[in-house]
Amino acid sequence: MTPYDVSDDVIEVMRSPARGSAAGAYRTFGETLRGLKTTLARVVEGPVTIQYPEEKTPVYPRFRGRHKLHRFEDTGLEKCVGCSLCAAACPADCIRVVAAENTPENRISAGERYAAVYEINLSRCIFCGYCEVACPFDAITMGHDYEMSDYTRSDLIFTKEMLLAEAIERTPLRREGE
Amino acid sequence: MMITLADVNYFEPWWVQIIKALVIFAVIFAILPILIVYERKLLGRFQARYGPNRVGPFGVLQPLAEIVKFAMKEPFRPTTSVGYLFRIAPMIAIITAVAALAIIPWGDVQHIFGQQVGLYGIDVSIGPLYVFALAGISFYGIMLGGWSSGSKYSFLGSMRGAAQLISYEVSQGLSILGVIITAQTLSLTGIVHAQEGMWFFIPQFAGFLIFLTASFAETNRAPFDLIEADTELVGGYFTEYGGTPFVAYLFAEYANMIVVSAMAVTIFFGGWLLPFGIDPPGWVDPFVVLAKIVLVFSFFIWIRATLPRLRYDQLMSFGWKILLPLATLNLVVTAIIVAS
Numbered sequence: 470m471t472p473y474d475v476s477d478d479v480i481e482v483m484r485s486p487a488r489g490s491a492a493g494a495y496r497t498f499g500e501t502l503r504g505l506k507t508t509l510a511r512v513v514e515g516p517v518t519i520q521y522p523e524e525k526t527p528v529y530p531r532f533r534g535r536h537k538l539h540r541f542e543d544t545g546l547e548k549c550v551g552c553s554l555c556a557a558a559c560p561a562d563c564i565r566v567v568a569a570e571n572t573p574e575n576r577i578s579a580g581e582r583y584a585a586v587y588e589i590n591l592s593r594c595i596f597c598g599y600c601e602v603a604c605p606f607d608a609i610t611m612g613h614d615y616e617m618s619d620y621t622r623s624d625l626i627f628t629k630e631m632l633l634a635e636a637i638e639r640t641p642l643r644r645e646g647e
Numbered sequence: 648m649m650i651t652l653a654d655v656n657y658f659e660p661w662w663v664q665i666i667k668a669l670v671i672f673a674v675i676f677a678i679l680p681i682l683i684v685y686e687r688k689l690l691g692r693f694q695a696r697y698g699p700n701r702v703g704p705f706g707v708l709q710p711l712a713e714i715v716k717f718a719m720k721e722p723f724r725p726t727t728s729v730g731y732l733f734r735i736a737p738m739i740a741i742i743t744a745v746a747a748l749a750i751i752p753w754g755d756v757q758h759i760f761g762q763q764v765g766l767y768g769i770d771v772s773i774g775p776l777y778v779f780a781l782a783g784i785s786f787y788g789i790m791l792g793g794w795s796s797g798s799k800y801s802f803l804g805s806m807r808g809a810a811q812l813i814s815y816e817v818s819q820g821l822s823i824l825g826v827i828i829t830a831q832t833l834s835l836t837g838i839v840h841a842q843e844g845m846w847f848f849i850p851q852f853a854g855f856l857i858f859l860t861a862s863f864a865e866t867n868r869a870p871f872d873l874i875e876a877d878t879e880l881v882g883g884y885f886t887e888y889g890g891t892p893f894v895a896y897l898f899a900e901y902a903n904m905i906v907v908s909a910m911a912v913t914i915f916f917g918g919w920l921l922p923f924g925i926d927p928p929g930w931v932d933p934f935v936v937l938a939k940i941v942l943v944f945s946f947f948i949w950i951r952a953t954l955p956r957l958r959y960d961q962l963m964s965f966g967w968k969i970l971l972p973l974a975t976l977n978l979v980v981t982a983i984i985v986a987s
Binding site for chain 2: 494501504505507508509511512514515516517518520
């Protein structure tokens with residue numbers, strides 16, 4: 470085995486010209502012109518700003534926004550059976566479920582029980598989507614709405630009626646392949 | 648016997664002088680806020696964003712809203728400050744800036760209603776020296792403002808300002824001497840008339856570059872904005888100022904930029920003259936000058952958007968070791984060419 474030749478992998482390093490030399494001044498001048506070209510190119514390209522309240526960035530279909538609760542489309546019964554698995558899965562502990570028994574006269578969900586109280590405190594929610602994963606009946610899903618600011622904290626506690634209501638589609642959805 | 652320090656060419660009656668002064672003042676102070684919003688919008692474009700566009704159509708009312716905001720602010724000063732100097736300093740800054748506006752030649756002598764009216768505030772035979780003198784006084788506005796604030800940041804900013812203004816004024820003065828030698832006059836209108844064949848930025852290109860660089864330093868613009876240096880000195884000499892005194896400093900800075908741009912236009916870009924033998928009627932002259940000023944001003948903004956701020960020792964060594972020898976060399980070469 471031949472000993473390692475140090476000169477084998479010596480790479481020529483491009484060094485900048487010495488400070489204060491004519492070459493340095495030439496380079497500085499050239500780099501200044503290059504910088505001016507870079508900034509002027511930004512003017513030609515135009516702004517990349519999205520004027521938020523008027524224009525919105527489209528969200529992806531899997532975007533995790535505000536939650537939605539669902540009903541069966543044919544029977545109109547709620548999908549949620551009040552099992553509290555979502556509340557158990559929630560790392561931020563923002564879901565509160567109080568279950569009650571369905572009776573033949575008062576049938577609300579398809580299962581044995583239903584959620585008498587279903588509240589999500591959106592000021593605590595971290596939009597991780599674990600509730601959606603935990604739900605055995607796909608009763609809760611994440612919607613696309615992210616504009617939820619409000620004036621009081623108590624307004625951010627969404628009740629079952631608010632979550633069941635048809636969500637206002639304020640956010641444009643990104644089309645396939647966009 | 649009275650010694651004449653400088654000839655001032657008056658051929659208008661006194662009331663025309665007063666009207667001219669008022670018109671120049673009013674026009675410049677109408678242009679200043681527009682220039683400020685123009686700078687912010689153009690700077691935004693250089694950074695691929697819009698800039699202010701919410702107040703009024705295209706955001707043009709933004710400076711108005713800000714002036715109202717500043718005017719409503721409570722006047723206050725730090726307990727360590729020196730009261731009367733703290734109040735006087737912004738006044739010095741704005742007075743010198745406004746006084747320097749008088750010398751900008753906006754056009755040639757015109758006949759208006761049978762009167763001979765020169766479209767400039769005054770035409771003095773010392774021309775650029777008048778501007779340099781006022782720039783020398785305006786440094787007191789910065790120095791006193793920073794010192795009387797009783798704040799470390801303000802003091803550092805004003806100390807830097809003092810050193811910077813003195814260093815770069817030398818190069819700025821020397822850089823235009825080449826033009827003055829060629830034109831054989833110090834009167835700014837005379838310099839413009841001397842450019843009827845060719846604008847001076849072609850034969851005096853080196854002088855023009857030096858003048859431009861020194862002007863950035865003189866007006867505390869990026870990349871020489873070490874006086875303000877918001878990342879290290881909070882705001883420099885006007886850190887402790889708020890409300891209308893702050894606006895006074897701001898307007899003084901922008902008025903100084905107008906003066907410097909106008910000096911560049913007058914000395915190097917032929918003032919109200921147009922190239923290719925175009926000779927419009929006299930009333931167009933001020934608009935030609937204004938358009939040229941805005942172009943030079945846009946270049947200021949372009950530089951601001953591009954170059955990062957220099958370190959302080961770089962600023963000093965650049966001014967004394969590079970700019971000053973270059974300006975001297977330019978002067979000597981021009982003098983030899985003109986003399987031979």
